Amino acid sequence: METQLLRELPGGRVLTGARARIISLLGPLTMAAGVVWAIAQPYRLTLLHPHRQGFWWLAVEPPLLVVAAGVVFAVFVARPLLEDLEEADGAA
Amino acid sequence: MEPPSEMVHWLFGMGVLFLGLLMLAEVLAGPAVWGRRPWRRYLWPGLAFALGVLMWPVMTFFTNSAIHMVAHGAWAQALMAMGGAELGLAKGKLHSRWWKLATPIGIAVSGAAFLVHEQNGWFFARSAFLHHLVGWTLVGASLFPLALVFRPRSAALQTAFALCVVALSVMLFSDRDLAPVFGHLSPLAGPPHR
Numbered sequence: 210m211e212t213q214l215l216r217e218l219p220g221g222r223v224l225t226g227a228r229a230r231i232i233s234l235l236g237p238l239t240m241a242a243g244v245v246w247a248i249a250q251p252y253r254l255t256l257l258h259p260h261r262q263g264f265w266w267l268a269v270e271p272p273l274l275v276v277a278a279g280v281v282f283a284v285f286v287a288r289p290l291l292e293d294l295e296e297a298d299g300a301a
Numbered sequence: 302m303e304p305p306s307e308m309v310h311w312l313f314g315m316g317v318l319f320l321g322l323l324m325l326a327e328v329l330a331g332p333a334v335w336g337r338r339p340w341r342r343y344l345w346p347g348l349a350f351a352l353g354v355l356m357w358p359v360m361t362f363f364t365n366s367a368i369h370m371v372a373h374g375a376w377a378q379a380l381m382a383m384g385g386a387e388l389g390l391a392k393g394k395l396h397s398r399w400w401k402l403a404t405p406i407g408i409a410v411s412g413a414a415f416l417v418h419e420q421n422g423w424f425f426a427r428s429a430f431l432h433h434l435v436g437w438t439l440v441g442a443s444l445f446p447l448a449l450v451f452r453p454r455s456a457a458l459q460t461a462f463a464l465c466v467v468a469l470s471v472m473l474f475s476d477r478d479l480a481p482v483f484g485h486l487s488p489l490a491g492p493p494h495r
Contacts (some may be wrong), residue, residue: 228329235322265304271474274315280323286344290330293337 225298229291236283243275303362307428307478313352314473320348321467328459342391349407350384353377372418376411383407398450405447412439424485427477434474438465 247254254270255262303428304312323345327335334462336342356377364370386403417437442465449458479491 228331232329234324235325239318264302265308269304269308269311271311271314274311275318275474278315278318278322282319282326284308284327286323286341289338290326290334290341293334294330297334297337 214243225294229294232287232294233291236279239279239282240276240277243272243277243279246275247272306363306480307476310473310476311361311362312482313355314470314476316348316352316355317473318470320345320352321463321470322347324459324463324466328456328463343388346384346387346391348384350381350388353380353382353384356380366418368420369418372414373441374412379407379410379414399451399454401446401450405443405445405450408439408446409443412436412441412443415439421487424482425487426490427475427480427482427486429474431476435469438469438472441468442466 250272251257253265253272256270256273259267303323305344327345344415354377356373360370360373360377363373383403383406386400413436415432419429419432419436423430423433444461445462445465449455449462452458480486
């Protein structure tokens with residue numbers, strides 16, 4: 210328990226910390242959902258058994274689409290957003 | 302060379318999932334922090350507009366019937382109008398808050414488009430079930446942006462709307478061209494596949 214730290218921080222900063230944590234988790238949770246789906250339904254990953262698969266079955270693999278959405282969000286949206294949150298928190 | 306229609310739903314599902322994540326992040330960060338980098342303000346309206354543009358090829362290449370064509374065409378226009386209005390508001394070119402009405406209208410038209418182009422009953426097959434479910438979800442979800450026109454700072458409404466968009470992506474990813482739903486599959490639908 211970091212009660213000492215929490216007591217020293219103003220309420221707004223604690224809230225910002227919680228929000229930052231949730232934002233930082235959105236991408237990894239999305240990626241994890243895609244991975245869980247891939248494990249639950251491996252036949253949806255045609256890369257694992259590519260023989261006799263048509264173009265579209267190889268190009269569109271839904272668990273990978275979920276992972277891709279999570280990766281793009283985490284790298285290109287969440288990361289700069291967290292920097293801005295930290296900056297705003299520091300300025301406050 | 303056209304993809305099976307379930308794959309079109311999955312590709313849109315990825316776009317809608319990303320849209321939902323953007324909306325959730327915007328609510329969590331708050332408008333001041335979200336607007337710190339100008340490009341970020343255009344992200345979700347731009348993505349909504351792009352989804353509308355991408356609906357045109359769907360209309361062109363998946364013309365199973367006249368109602369499919371009309372539904373997808375109306376849907377493309379509604380999404381583009383919604384994205385365009387939000388882009389105009391984000392840029393500051395549009396000022397009236399009534400432009401915000403483009404979003405609930407766009408979402409409601411999207412829901413109606415799902416409902417009218419699904420002519421089978423709920424338990425005909427999984428795709429029919431999901432078209433009904435997505436349609437009614439969108440019609441219901443359109444109430445959130447409608448309420449946001451009058452209470453634009455409500456975090457609860459924004460969160461509910463964002464969660465509806467994420468739920469919508471799950472529904473789109475669940476779509477299969479020919480699969481049973483809760484054990485039901487009409488013999489008229491044909492043999493199920495993966």
